[in-house]
Amino acid sequence: MLIPEKAIKDAVYQLFDAVDVLSVQGYDEERRVIYWNLGSELLYGYTEKEALGKKLEDIIFPEHMRQFVVSAHKDWLEQGIKIPAAEITLCNKSGDDVSVFSSHVLFTNEYNKHEMYCIDINLAEVRQAQAQAKFKENMLEAVFEATPDRFFLIEEDGTIIDYHAGDNKDLYAAPKEFIGKTIKDLFPDKVARKFKVYNTKAMSHGGGASFEYELTMPNGVSYFEARLSHLKAFKQVVIIVRDITEQHKAAEKIRQHAYFDSLTLLPNRFLSLDRLTQMIEEAKRNREKVALLFLDLDDFKKVNDSLGHEVGDKLLIEASNRLTLALRKADTVGRLGGDEFIVLLRALVNDRDAIEIAEHLLKIFREPFQIDGKELILTLSIGIVTYPENGNSTSDLLRNADAAMYQSKLLGRNTYSFFTKKMNDIMLRRFEIEGQMSHALENNEFEVYYQPKIDVKNGRVIGAEALLRWRNPTLGNVTPDEFIPIAEHTGLIVPIGKYVVEQALKFLNEWRNVHQRNYTMAVNLSPRQFRDKELISFIKKSLSEEGIKPDSLEFEITEGILMIGNSYIDDALDEIHKLGVKLSMDDFGTGYSSLSYLRQYSFDILKIDRSFINGITLEKEDFDLVKATIAMAHSLDLLVVAEGVETHEQLTLLGELGCDLIQGYYFSQPIPANEMLNFRFTANH
Numbered sequence: 001m002l003i004p005e006k007a008i009k010d011a012v013y014q015l016f017d018a019v020d021v022l023s024v025q026g027y028d029e030e031r032r033v034i035y036w037n038l039g040s041e042l043l044y045g046y047t048e049k050e051a052l053g054k055k056l057e058d059i060i061f062p063e064h065m066r067q068f069v070v071s072a073h074k075d076w077l078e079q080g081i082k083i084p085a086a087e088i089t090l091c092n093k094s095g096d097d098v099s100v101f102s103s104h105v106l107f108t109n110e111y112n113k114h115e116m117y118c119i120d121i122n123l124a125e126v127r128q129a130q131a132q133a134k135f136k137e138n139m140l141e142a143v144f145e146a147t148p149d150r151f152f153l154i155e156e157d158g159t160i161i162d163y164h165a166g167d168n169k170d171l172y173a174a175p176k177e178f179i180g181k182t183i184k185d186l187f188p189d190k191v192a193r194k195f196k197v198y199n200t201k202a203m204s205h206g207g208g209a210s211f212e213y214e215l216t217m218p219n220g221v222s223y224f225e226a227r228l229s230h231l232k233a234f235k236q237v238v239i240i241v242r243d244i245t246e247q248h249k250a251a252e253k254i255r256q257h258a259y260f261d262s263l264t265l266l267p268n269r270f271l272s273l274d275r276l277t278q279m280i281e282e283a284k285r286n287r288e289k290v291a292l293l294f295l296d297l298d299d300f301k302k303v304n305d306s307l308g309h310e311v312g313d314k315l316l317i318e319a320s321n322r323l324t325l326a327l328r329k330a331d332t333v334g335r336l337g338g339d340e341f342i343v344l345l346r347a348l349v350n351d352r353d354a355i356e357i358a359e360h361l362l363k364i365f366r367e368p369f370q371i372d373g374k375e376l377i378l379t380l381s382i383g384i385v386t387y388p389e390n391g392n393s394t395s396d397l398l399r400n401a402d403a404a405m406y407q408s409k410l411l412g413r414n415t416y417s418f419f420t421k422k423m424n425d426i427m428l429r430r431f432e433i434e435g436q437m438s439h440a441l442e443n444n445e446f447e448v449y450y451q452p453k454i455d456v457k458n459g460r461v462i463g464a465e466a467l468l469r470w471r472n473p474t475l476g477n478v479t480p481d482e483f484i485p486i487a488e489h490t491g492l493i494v495p496i497g498k499y500v501v502e503q504a505l506k507f508l509n510e511w512r513n514v515h516q517r518n519y520t521m522a523v524n525l526s527p528r529q530f531r532d533k534e535l536i537s538f539i540k541k542s543l544s545e546e547g548i549k550p551d552s553l554e555f556e557i558t559e560g561i562l563m564i565g566n567s568y569i570d571d572a573l574d575e576i577h578k579l580g581v582k583l584s585m586d587d588f589g590t591g592y593s594s595l596s597y598l599r600q601y602s603f604d605i606l607k608i609d610r611s612f613i614n615g616i617t618l619e620k621e622d623f624d625l626v627k628a629t630i631a632m633a634h635s636l637d638l639l640v641v642a643e644g645v646e647t648h649e650q651l652t653l654l655g656e657l658g659c660d661l662i663q664g665y666y667f668s669q670p671i672p673a674n675e676m677l678n679f680r681f682t683a684n685h
């Protein structure tokens with residue numbers, strides 16, 4: 001049975017009526033709307049009622065396309081030229097663009113009239129998705145452009161399918177050279193192997209992997225970090241490569257800083273000692289002998305103090321270079337700090353080898369250094385220890401080498417010493433004294449003794465020298481000759497020295513009151529005390545507290561202090577002099593260029609050293625020297641004191657030579673304050 005056309009049409013209409021995802025419109029030969037489904041309503045905004053009877057070109061076509069659609073429709077009706085399906089942009093009731101994919105059919109109805117049906121699929125979502133995809137693509141491009149990282153997209157087999165490099169400078173190769181090739185084709189073997197390993201790793205771990213590699217580029221070696229990410233669904237791997245050369249350099253700098261001395265570029269203390277530890281381990285395994293040389297530059301502080309730190313630094317650099325050049329490659333020279341260096345000698349045959357190297361180092365330091373057009377002489381004191389003879393551990397060897405170096409200093413510097421057991425004892429004693437001395441002041445272990453000074457002419461006591469005594473519960477009595485240098489070294493001499501000044505002035509006050517005599521008091525000052533910025537104000541304060549006039553106080557200093565040649569010492573001496581306190585040159589004759597110093601500084605008193613007084617009645621040389629010294633001192637208007645006078649003959653002779661004051665066991669040893677208060681010289685002379 002034939003179904004009438006009208007019935008079919010009704011069925012199709014019914015089908016489309018309720019469809020909302022497709023717009024189906026029907027038009028008669030005049031392009032008037034004869035059918036308008038729900039989809040059309042939704043897409044174009046016209047209800048069926050509004051649309052029916054309206055012309056196609058009047059409702060959904062934008063102005064500029066109207067003419068075109070009219071003639072295309074006409075061509076179809078009259079000449080059978082089909083309007084092809086196409087993507088077109090129409091407009092809705094509000095005039096907004098509507099993108100559709102439009103297909104068209106032409107029917108002939110029961111009245112032999114044409115009806116055109118348009119089926120439009122809304123492309124808005126597709127367009128949106130396309131736009132989004134485009135946007136993402138652009139964004140990615142921009143990201144590639146803006147980031148310094150390089151991006152590779154590779155197949156799982158390593159073939160490069162895409163490559164982006166933002167800034168095109170410093171590339172290992174141009175992007176086009178990469179595409180289609182494999183990592184193996186392009187990179188050096190070592191790098192390609194790494195890529196392969198991590199590629200496999202990224203794929204098997206179902207995620208990422210990262211590694212670092214280096215490449216030799218036209219301007220040096222560059223370092224890179226590669227991060228791999230497996231795109232499982234696409235069987236591809238994304239690789240992001242970052243140039244980390246700068247970080248690498250920074251890390252290297254930090255490493256350099258941690259292990260090397262920034263001034264001399266030698267291994268620092270940490271690295272030197274680490275190498276020593278390694279060397280001991282190796283020597284243990286191989287049953288070898290190794291040596292450690294502990295070097296200390298002689299009087300380096302003097303260079304720093306008198307010529308400034310800049311010259312000091314240059315000298316340290318030059319000295320380091322000399323040391324490095326003098327040694328074998330396998331040996332290590334390191335800077336322990338300040339002016340201390342360490343030399344590690346491997347695989348020694350015997351002690352002689354170490355001695356030869358020490359002698360060689362001393363020799364190369366004999367040549368003066370040229371710094372800023374100045375010639376500077378710098379000598380070394382060296383301490384030598386060997387493993388296994390002088391210690392089993394890094395710390396033992398270092399300590400013993402230090403002790404041996406100290407021995408070289410005691411021997412007059414510019415020499416080397418081999419470590420001996422005795423040095424160890426000396427060092428231990430030194431450490432013990434240092435340790436005990438740190439609490440000595442607060443424990444009241446110090447006491448100031450006084451040794452009277454007598455006027456040769458009338459035998460009367462005119463004053464005293466304050467001499468410090470230390471009684472320690474553990475060490476017993478320690479002599480000033482032993483503890484004063486250590487106190488100077490540790491700096492403890494500063495508070496201890498102040499204590500002596502206070503005690504001595506307090507005693508002087510009491511002594512004067514009891515005896516009603518205008519006594520003077522001499523106090524010894526160490527070089528280190530001049531570095532104390534409060535020295536002068538402290539002296540002033542101490543004097544005024546005891547109500548003592550400055551000219552009743554004398555400071556005894558040795559020549560050594562003047563040889564340091566530093567301006568702060570000159571300034572302090574000047575201020576002491578201006579204050580009215582007397583200056584006395586102690587131990588005269590034991591140093592060298594004494595005369596010039598006497599003239600240069602405002603000394604008031606000269607003390608001839610005990611060693612000359614001792615020989616004055618026995619050796620003509622000593623006699624002559626004392627005689628000349630007294631004459632010279634008087635010509636400079638200085639008062640002369642002879643120290644260490646023990647016999648009547650010495651006293652008589654000194655009297656004949658015109659010496660002014662005498663100090664020594666002949667009159668009295670240094671005695672405690674209460675004894676001094678009762679002291680009356682009774683010897684018959």
Ligand code: C2E
Pocket residue numbers: 451466467468479480481484497500524525526556586587610643644645646663664665666670
């Ligand atoms: P100095 O200033 O040259 O002191 C003289 C030293 O000779 C004292 O030794 C004294 O006891 C000793 N002496 C004095 N008369 C005779 C004598 O007739 N025969 C012999 N054989 N010796 C005599 P002392 O007290 O052991 O002091 C040694 C050095 O220690 C002093 O030499 C001085 O340089 C230093 N010293 C002592 N007390 C102090 C102090 O309070 N401060 C500082 N900075 N140094 C001090």
Ligand code: MG
Pocket residue numbers: 465524556586
């Ligand atoms: Mg003295």
Ligand code: MG
Pocket residue numbers: 586587607609610643
């Ligand atoms: Mg003296």
